[in-house]
Amino acid sequence: MKPPRLVLLRPRNADNLGAVARAMKNFGLTDWVVVSPNPQLLEVPGLNRLAVKAGELLESVRRVDTLEEAVADCSWVVGTTMRLIDGRRRATPRELADQAATRNDERWALVFGDERNGLTQDDVRQCHALSFIPTADEQPSLNLAQAVVVYAYEVHQARRGVAPAPSPALADDAQLRGLRMSLELALDKSGFLKSSDRHALEDALRPLERSALTKKEAALWNTLLRVFGKAS
Numbered sequence: 001m002k003p004p005r006l007v008l009l010r011p012r013n014a015d016n017l018g019a020v021a022r023a024m025k026n027f028g029l030t031d032w033v034v035v036s037p038n039p040q041l042l043e044v045p046g047l048n049r050l051a052v053k054a055g056e057l058l059e060s061v062r063r064v065d066t067l068e069e070a071v072a073d074c075s076w077v078v079g080t081t082m083r084l085i086d087g088r089r090r091a092t093p094r095e096l097a098d099q100a101a102t103r104n105d106e107r108w109a110l111v112f113g114d115e116r117n118g119l120t121q122d123d124v125r126q127c128h129a130l131s132f133i134p135t136a137d138e139q140p141s142l143n144l145a146q147a148v149v150v151y152a153y154e155v156h157q158a159r160r161g162v163a164p165a166p167s168p169a170l171a172d173d174a175q176l177r178g179l180r181m182s183l184e185l186a187l188d189k190s191g192f193l194k195s196s197d198r199h200a201l202e203d204a205l206r207p208l209e210r211s212a213l214t215k216k217e218a219a220l221w222n223t224l225l226r227v228f229g230k231a232s
Helices: 014-026 055-060 067-071 093-101 121-125 144-160 173-190 199-210 215-231
Strands: 005-009 032-035 062-064 076-080 108-112 129-131
Touching (some): 005 014, 014 032, 014 144, 067 108, 108 144, 173 215
Parallel strands (some): 005 108, 032 062, 076 129
């Protein structure tokens, strides 16, 4: 089981990044990406203040402009949100860690929204699965670094009990995005999508995302949909 890549969308607080680095160090995580339009975000003075014994992680974090860029090489993208999303199941951190353990050595991402608003609707649409931390109704949201600690702990525990096993390479996010485009084209040409409402497209795509398609299977689906689209 490969540890997740942490993807932090639009973080606002430099102290949180330092605290996240410390949590990563606690549980053996090393891969993280910040999605932000601000090129100076990682140069804020005092960033090391809360990154106790984790300064090297602040040196290795990457900044990119979009979520798509951050997860392009990941076969599984999991968004964390407290919001109920119609038609989307949310796993707890422990359930998520158990699911990740079955995916063997594939690269996957755990996505966290900003401290104030969390994931947007567009962010959620780009995630293959969703997760949430069950909390008290009086205070349902957690600080960004606190949320990272909870997930990092559960993943760490699951990884300690898993022996690696060979498995076919899974389709990454870039390949799944191509599959989505082929599906949309095929449905448009067939006349199935007759309005601006794209819920049917999303609903048709979700089972394919949940099924953990291999690269070979995704390529086959992509070819079939393109042929169907041309024939329509």
